[in-house]
Amino acid sequence: MKSKLGIVFFLFILLLSNNALADEDMSPIDQLNALSDEALQLTKSQRYEDAKKILEAFSDKFSSVTIKENTFTMDELRIVTIAHNEAIEATTNVTMNPDERINRVTKFRLVIDAISSTKHPLWTKMEEPILAVFDEVKEAAFNGNRDVFHHNLDAFLSLYEIINPSMKLDVSTERFQRLDTRVHFIDRYRQDILTQQNSMKELLILETELQGIFDDLQADEADPSLWWVIISTGSIIIATLSYVGWRKYMGEKEKSKNRSR
Template identity: 85%
Template sequence: MKSKLWIVIFLCFLLLATNASANDDSSPIDQLNALSDEALQLTKSQRYEDAKKILETFSDKFSSVTIKESTFTMDELRIVTIAHNEAVEATTNVSMNPDERINRVTKFRLVIDAISSTKHPLWTKMEEPILAIFDDVKEAAFNGDQEAFHKSLNSFLSLYEVINPSMKLDVSPERFQKLDTRINFIDHYRQDILTQQNSMKELLILETDLQSIFDLETDETDPSLWWVIISTGSIIIVTLSYVGWRKYVGEKEKRKNRSR
């Protein structure tokens, strides 16, 4: 229930935060971003046929942009394609419940925003609901409340599934894989988490990983770039030291010559 409430709150934020428009003056990626948002708003209103048409328009435009410009990496193309297919299914599968439909189109919306945003992508706004629900998971585990634990963990996994693809686009592969592996471990061995005291430490470690994953500033510098910075800085320091030493020796020689 809490996961549904947080998703509703987050969708309201999306409605207020987005100001993208698909006019002729905007860039192709901005137009794609606007289309993804429009599809989400229509899905929320249960206008599934209209949302499907917008997704078809998105597909045509995305293909055109991909052919004309080498804007997207292979990973981005793969993630967008999967998210788009899931969103289309959400608008056409009449047996799917409305909440799941919204979740899938929201996932697609966040993926497109992650590609178009250079700073503060929308998926990072999910930090508070993710951590709030995880607090419920942790509390239920520590209290040994099996029913509450499974319910809270399922809610957490549901929210995590919504932001997983967009997170993957922005977070380094090493950090993402570490977080994803730990979450899958806890899901797979959920019964052990309840019965084994040492296993509960996994929850505390995961909480730390979750808190750090939303801070994009600490992670996104390429290690090779750090090597260039360090090596270049070292060369500059050595050069300046050598120049200073030569200057010192020259001044010392001048003083000796004057004393003679």
């Protein structure tokens, strides 16, 4: 399972590699996005000192954009600041293992993408690995396999931790809090999940919540103008068919009257 998770996560990391470069022609938010991507690429290459310099350049740029344009909400500022601090620590803490370093900078990368993207945020590409690992959690729980359950649950929580702040930016507060509460409930009472039937139902509810969030975001990504065309065209077709049907009905009615005469 661990090797499978490593391969899936590595493939996801490759999806983040868009080789973006901060260019003067880019908008300020696009420049921030490019810097976060560059920091991630350097971290993956274990060039931690260079990644730290990029993160410091990001901090200067972010402060400038925040002061000049005031484009970020207080929640966005707080989430970006926390993720940035964790990314800085990842590039400077020599005792942290390389995987954890990548995880922290990936979390930062996803946060910046979430505030810069109007649709198709990168964190939604984590749907397949997260749901695959959670399916392993559920299977181990139903089979009563304690060691496998704890191992897979830890793997799920690790992936969830990476997308947690970026998800918070894109999902409604009420819905995010409901999901986050369920995740922490299962983590805290993991021993009961294996022994109590009612507690195991929490796994199914959490899976439904997760799937619903991913599905709804994908539905929201449809072009609004396309939906308008579909609705408008459908209305025209319905009106046309209704009119044709009404004309046909009146014609038949007139024929019936003529026969009666």
